[in-house]
Structure formats: structure tokens, C-alpha cells
Amino acid sequence: MRRPRLAVAGLTACSGCQLTLLNCEEELPEIAARFDLVHFPMAHSGGEPGAAGPEQPRPLFDAALVEGAVSTPGDLATLFRLRGQSRILVAFGTCALFGGVAAMDNRRSGRDAQLAEVYGAPGSGFRSFPPAPFKNYVAVDFAITGCPPEKRDLLDLLGALLAGTLPPVPCYPVCTECRSRENLCLLLERGELCLGPVVQGGCNARCPATGVPCEGCRGPVSEANVAQQLQLLLERGFGREEIESRMSRFTPEWDYGQRR
Amino acid sequence: MGSVVEINPLTRVEGHGSLKVFLDGARVERVELRLSESPRLFEALLLGKGFAQVPEIVCRICSLCSTVHKVTALLAVENAFGVRVSRATALTRELILNGGQIQSHSLHLYCLLLPDALGLAGVTGLARQAPELLRTGLAVKRVGNLIQETVGGRLIHPVNLVLGGLGRRIPRDSLLFLRDEIDAVLPACAEAFRLYRFPADTPPLPPPNYLALRESGVPFSGERLCTCEGRDFPVAAYRDFISEEVVPHSHAKNARVLGHPPLVGALSRLNLGSPLGTGPGETFPELRGQIIGRDMRANALAQALELHQAAERSRALLEELLELGREGAGNVAVAPESGRGTAACEAPRGVLIHSYDFDAAGVCVGADVVTPTSLNQEALSGDLLALARALEGADSALFSGELERLIRSYDPCISCAVHLVRL
Numbered sequence: 141m142r143r144p145r146l147a148v149a150g151l152t153a154c155s156g157c158q159l160t161l162l163n164c165e166e167e168l169p170e171i172a173a174r175f176d177l178v179h180f181p182m183a184h185s186g187g188e189p190g191a192a193g194p195e196q197p198r199p200l201f202d203a204a205l206v207e208g209a210v211s212t213p214g215d216l217a218t219l220f221r222l223r224g225q226s227r228i229l230v231a232f233g234t235c236a237l238f239g240g241v242a243a244m245d246n247r248r249s250g251r252d253a254q255l256a257e258v259y260g261a262p263g264s265g266f267r268s269f270p271p272a273p274f275k276n277y278v279a280v281d282f283a284i285t286g287c288p289p290e291k292r293d294l295l296d297l298l299g300a301l302l303a304g305t306l307p308p309v310p311c312y313p314v315c316t317e318c319r320s321r322e323n324l325c326l327l328l329e330r331g332e333l334c335l336g337p338v339v340q341g342g343c344n345a346r347c348p349a350t351g352v353p354c355e356g357c358r359g360p361v362s363e364a365n366v367a368q369q370l371q372l373l374l375e376r377g378f379g380r381e382e383i384e385s386r387m388s389r390f391t392p393e394w395d396y397g398q399r400r
Numbered sequence: 401m402g403s404v405v406e407i408n409p410l411t412r413v414e415g416h417g418s419l420k421v422f423l424d425g426a427r428v429e430r431v432e433l434r435l436s437e438s439p440r441l442f443e444a445l446l447l448g449k450g451f452a453q454v455p456e457i458v459c460r461i462c463s464l465c466s467t468v469h470k471v472t473a474l475l476a477v478e479n480a481f482g483v484r485v486s487r488a489t490a491l492t493r494e495l496i497l498n499g500g501q502i503q504s505h506s507l508h509l510y511c512l513l514l515p516d517a518l519g520l521a522g523v524t525g526l527a528r529q530a531p532e533l534l535r536t537g538l539a540v541k542r543v544g545n546l547i548q549e550t551v552g553g554r555l556i557h558p559v560n561l562v563l564g565g566l567g568r569r570i571p572r573d574s575l576l577f578l579r580d581e582i583d584a585v586l587p588a589c590a591e592a593f594r595l596y597r598f599p600a601d602t603p604p605l606p607p608p609n610y611l612a613l614r615e616s617g618v619p620f621s622g623e624r625l626c627t628c629e630g631r632d633f634p635v636a637a638y639r640d641f642i643s644e645e646v647v648p649h650s651h652a653k654n655a656r657v658l659g660h661p662p663l664v665g666a667l668s669r670l671n672l673g674s675p676l677g678t679g680p681g682e683t684f685p686e687l688r689g690q691i692i693g694r695d696m697r698a699n700a701l702a703q704a705l706e707l708h709q710a711a712e713r714s715r716a717l718l719e720e721l722l723e724l725g726r727e728g729a730g731n732v733a734v735a736p737e738s739g740r741g742t743a744a745c746e747a748p749r750g751v752l753i754h755s756y757d758f759d760a761a762g763v764c765v766g767a768d769v770v771t772p773t774s775l776n777q778e779a780l781s782g783d784l785l786a787l788a789r790a791l792e793g794a795d796s797a798l799f800s801g802e803l804e805r806l807i808r809s810y811d812p813c814i815s816c817a818v819h820l821v822r823l
Contacts, residue, residue: 150415150416151438152437152438152439152440153815154460154461154462154463154466154815155414155415155462155463155464155815156460156463156466156556156557157463159463159464159556160555160556162507162511162523163541163545163555163556165538165539165541165542165545166538166542168523168527168534168538169527169531169534169535169538172523172524172527172528173527177522177523177524180522180523181409181410181411181412182411182412182413182414183412183511183512183522183523184411184412184521184522184523184524184525185411185412185515185521185522185804208438211438211439211440212438214436214438215438240460241440241445241457241460242440242441242445244445244457245444245445248448249444253444254441254444254445255439255441255444257441257443257444257447268438268439271440287460287557288463288554288555288556288557291555346553346554346559347553347554347559347567349553349568350553350559350560350567350568351567351568352553352559352560352562352567355456355559357557382450385449385450385453386453389453389456389457
């Protein structure tokens with residue numbers, strides 16, 4: 141059987157999603173054997189995708205796993221190129237899916253003001269726009285969420301690709317797994333600002349299990365009742381500004397419903 | 401006639417960068433190292449956020465170094481508020497830093513550098529041509545990650561490290577499990593240095609200006625920075641000694657220490673006398689000539705010794721934590737006050753400084769992060785120019801190959817470097 145051809149790349153990000161692949165130490169030799177890792181600059185020289193010549197397979201990649209938000213003309217060019225060259229484009233991680241940490245202040249301050257803050261006057265020479273998820277620009281076929289993503293989610297995707305399909309996506313909040321682990325409820329029993337009820341599960345409630353409130357790194361769960369979460373937190377004495385600041389750490393766009 | 405040799409993108413490094421060498425005929429005129437990672441502007445994002453949010457957000461600067469960013473940020477915030485953590489917390493933080501060191505050094509040594517030593521293109525080549533060596537490297541790396549995941553609660557961007565203490569104490573059976581895992585890879589760590597040697601008959605590079613934290617009795621942390629010229633200064637006053645400027649063609653700033661471009665990382669630590677512990681201390685004398693006074697091409701050897709050191713030290717820390725049991729644990733309450741907190745750690749790639757200003761309510765009003773790769777940027781550019789000139793007229797594959805290898809020996813972490821430091 142032909143080995144699926146993969147591209148693994150990053151835009152505006154910390155390389156953590158690509159590192160998650162390299163962190164699959166036990167599985168990596170088998171992944172390298174079963175896939176053709178054509179383009180993976182972080183771990184491999186060469187394989188830079190150029191214009192697809194007549195002798196090159198089309199599409200060039202069976203799947204492209206791309207991390208990071210889109211925040212520069214260069215990011216956009218890379219994204220368009222990989223979209224055009226890949227059968228399946230995977231938004232790999234929270235930045236690619238929701239914008240991530242770089243986008244947290246998109247609603248609060250302008251990109252120019254942030255650039256000037258960090259680089260001073262010379263910063264005005266950099267071409268950069270508010271970091272945005274892939275879906276604002278291209279069609280995305282599949283997404284792995286998380287900052288960082290779970291190894292398990294990545295391995296599930298790779299296994300499914302080998303079988304010619306895509307894995308199911310969990311559609312329950314962090315609280316589901318947290319309750320089944322019988323953790324103390326940080327939100328109701330300790331009054332902490334935990335985002336578990338509105339955030340996508342699948343992480344086995346890692347943070348609440350160590351006594352740390354959910355920071356929302358996996359983004360909104362489907363059908364999240366955001367207005368009710370806001371109400372609950374307001375009733376517990378948190379300020380609206382603090383709540384929105386925490387909510388937007390990984391996802392600037394929340395649907396607060398009637399509370400907007 | 402002018403021409404340009406371009407290496408774009410730089411591969412087997414963390415983040416996005418490229419190199420241009422400008423030629424006039426065969427003569428090298430200048431080199432331009434472009435760290436082109438898109439800026440994420442962390443210092444701007446932190447302004448207006450509460451103190452508790454700072455370490456959680458700022459560790460996202462970089463995945464490879466997320467643990468040391470988190471610990472340094474916690475120390476800086478704790479310094480600002482005069483918090484002293486318990487012994488168990490301090491030991492646990494040191495343990496996870498050692499785990500980070502093992503993971504980062506083994507990734508660099510076995511996955512990113514080894515292909516060069518064996519003439520391969522990358523990890524897939526290793527999997528085919530040197531499967532045993534790759535498996536050994538991955539087994540070592542896995543243990544570094546196990547430490548990070550067990551202690552930090554998550555592999556990247558650890559959650560269990562919180563202001564004033566730990567989310568949860570590490571249970572005894574986890575400590576015992578980690579001890580067994582380390583024992584299994586200690587022999588491999590002790591042999592890692594055999595994969596590398598300082599290249600013979602290579603062109604000389606400018607003499608390095610080593611910079612590291614002064615030995616304080618606690619590995620990876622310290623209150624003073626020292627240089628190879630015997631100068632030293634307090635971390636808290638770093639702004640008076642480290643100057644930075646924006647480079648037009650790069651998204652990372654150049655840094656100078658006392659007027660010189662500094663060199664940080666494993667090689668600098670060993671040159672400035674960072675203690676190695678028993679095992680690597682016994683190996684050191686035979687490698688001494690390949691490390692002391694050498695340029696960054698000796699960094700892989702220094703990292704290999706540090707890999708062994710980190711494994712040995714992790715084991716000792718686990719014993720200490722096991723002995724400590726439930727004593728010395730407990731979290732310290734953190735109450736904000738206005739002021740500045742600064743802290744420095746030795747990250748795998750070298751000196752890392754975090755500094756924050758808070759108002760009386762604990763809201764962040766100033767943030768500054770100085771990373772190893774931005775400290776190293778000017779030394780790297782200088783080395784590249786010297787090497788390019790020494791290779792004038794060489795065949796183009798050799799020319800680009802040697803330059804790329806030099807860049808890789810720095811183990812640059814471009815995500816870290818780019819987000820820059822305010823002047």
C-alpha cells in the first residue's frame with residue numbers, strides 16, 4: 141500500500157503541536173515507517189514543497205498538519221500553498237483552530253499598538269495583522285484542539301488516516317471527564333474561576349485533576365451555554381472584565397448569547 | 401557581480417528563520433540571519449493581566465522551553481511579592497527543570513543534530529539507517545518528558561506549577577516510578593558524549609564571550625550573572641548591563657552585555673565552572689580540551705555532559721523528595737503588592753530572564769523577557785560571517801551545509817527569540 145504523504149508545519153505559534161509529534165517517542169519509529177513525512181522542516185531537511193511539477197503526485201500531500209495562527213502575509217502564503225497542495229488540511233492545535241494566545245487581545249487593542257509596545261518605533265516596519273484561525277481564510281477538513289494537543293488525539297488521527305478515514309471528535313465538556321474522575325469541583329466547591337463547563341473535553345481533565353482550574357485551552361465545546369457560565373461566575377463574585385479576560389486567553393470569539 | 405546564497409527555511413531548528421550570504425564575486429561581503437518567526441507580542445499581551453495569569457500565559461512563548469519559562473515567571477512574580485516557597489516546592493521545581501533539560505538536550509542531540517553527524521536528512525533517515533541509535537535517543541527523551549508530565553501534570557506548558565507552590569504534591573509511587581525510569585536510561589546518558597567531538601581542522605571563529613548564572617549552590621538558578629572576563633553583576637540590575645537594539649531584518653533583537661555580544665548555553669556554563677556532579681565530572685577531563693575556550697561547535701559535547709548531569713541530578717532529587725515525604729510541603733499564600741520582580745534561570749539554551757512590574761492590585765504594568773536565543777543572536781551572526789569567509793570559494797552544498805550546521809550547533813529556539821524585549 142502506498143504510504144500516505146504528510147506535511148507538518150507551523151505558522152505563528154510556539155512549535156508545541158509539532159513537538160507533540162516528536163514527543164510520541166514510543167510511536168515515532170513506526171510513524172516514520174508508515175507515513176512518508178515529506179515536509180517537516182522542524183525535524184527534517186529538504187522536502188520543501190515547490191510548484192507541483194508534472195512528475196510530482198497530486199495532491200502533493202495526503203494530509204497537512206499545520207499549527208499556529210495566521211498573522212503575517214508569509215503565514216497566509218504558507219497556508220494557501222499547503223491548502224492547495226493537500227487533500228486534507230488539519231488545523232493542528234488551538235491557535236490554528238481558534239487563534240490561541242496570540243489572539244487573546246484582538247478585541248481589546250490594535251495590532252499596531254501591540255507592535256509599538258514591544259518593538260518601539262521600528263516595529264511599525266513589521267507587516268502583521270490580528271492573529272486569526274485558519275477557518276477565516278481557507279476550508280479546514282479536520283481539527284485537533286488543545287494547547288498543547290493531547291498525544292492521543294494526534295495518534296488517533298494518524299491511525300484513522302492510515303485507515304482512510306478521520307476519527308470521531310468528542311463533543312462533551314471538560315466537566316464530564318472531571319466528574320468521572322471524582323475530582324473536587326473547583327468551580328462549585330472551591331469558588332474558583334474554572335472554565336470546565338464550556339470547554340471541549342478529551343484531555344481527561346488534566347488541570348482540575350491537579351487542583352488547577354481549567355484555563356480553557358481546548359476552546360468552546362459545541363453547544364456551550366456561555367451566557368449561563370457567565371451568569372454563574374458573576375454570581376460567584378467575579379468581575380465581568382476578569383471573566384472575559386480569562387475566557388479569551390485561547391479564544392477571543394465567544395458567543396455570550398443574550399448576555400452580549 | 402553581487403550574488404546571494406540563501407538558506408530558507410532553516411531546518412531542524414525550532415521556529416522559522418533563514419540566512420542570506422551576500423557575495424561579491426567569490427568574496428563574502430556580509431551575512432544576514434533572519435529570525436522571521438511571526439511576532440506574538442507577549443510583552444504587550446501581558447499588560448493589564450492579573451499577576452496570576454502571567455506565568456500561565458507567558459509559558460506559551462515556546463513549547464520546548466515552556467517549563468523553564470513557567471518556573472522563571474513564577475520566581476519573578478514571587479520575587480516581586482516577597483514570597484518564599486517551601487523546600488519541597490523548590491526541589492520539585494528543580495526536578496522538572498532537569499526533566500526539561502533532558503528532553504531538550506536529547507531532542508537536539510539525537511533528533512536534530514545526529515542526522516548531520518551521520519550524513520542523513522532527518523528523523524526518517526535515522527529511523528531507516530540508525531534505528532537503534534534513534535530508539536536510544538527517544539528512550540532518553542521519553543524519560544525527560546515523563547518527568548515533565550508527572551511533575552507538571554502535562555507534557556508541554558505544565559499546569560501543576562503554581563504561584564507559591566504546587567497544584568498537587570507528587571505521590572510517592574510516581575516518584576518511585578520516575579526513579580526506575582531514570583535508572584534505565586542513565587547508562588545511555590553517560591555514553592551520549594561519544595556521538596560528538598569538536599571538529600578537527602575547522603576554520604577558527606571569533607573568541608566567545610561566555611555568559612552564565614554564577615554558581616549559587618542551586619543548579620539552574622542564581623542571583624548574579626558572570627562573564628568569562630571575570631565580571632559579574634546582579635540579575636535584578638540586568639537592564640544596566642544588557643543593552644538591546646532592534647535589527648531591521650530580524651524579528652529578534654540583538655543583545656550586548658557590557659558592550660560585547662554574549663554567548664550563552666551549555667558550553668558557556670561549563671566554561672564558567674558550573675559543577676557537573678559525579679559521573680559527568682569523571683568524563684570531563686578527557687573532553688576538557690574540546691570544551692574549554694572553544695566556540696559553539698563544542699556545544700553538542702557540552703550538552704551531552706549536561707544530559708548525563710541532568711539524569712544524575714534528577715535521580716538525586718527524587719531520593720531527596722522521597723526522604724522528605726510529607727514534610728516541608730505546603731503552599732504559601734501570595735498577596736500582591738506594587739513593585740518589580742526579576743528572576744533568571746539557566747534554560748537548556750542558556751540564560752533566561754523574566755522581569756515584571758505590578759501595581760498595588762497585582763495588575764501587570766510592565767513585562768520584559770530576555771531569552772537565550774536573542775542573547776546569542778549577534779554571536780551567531782559573527783560566527784556565520786567568519787565561517788562564510790573561511791569557506792569562500794567552496795562548493796555550494798558544502799558551503800550551505802557547514803553554515804547550517806553551525807546554526808544548528810547553537811540549538812536556536814526562534815519562537816523564544818521572537819517576541820522581543822522592550823528597550
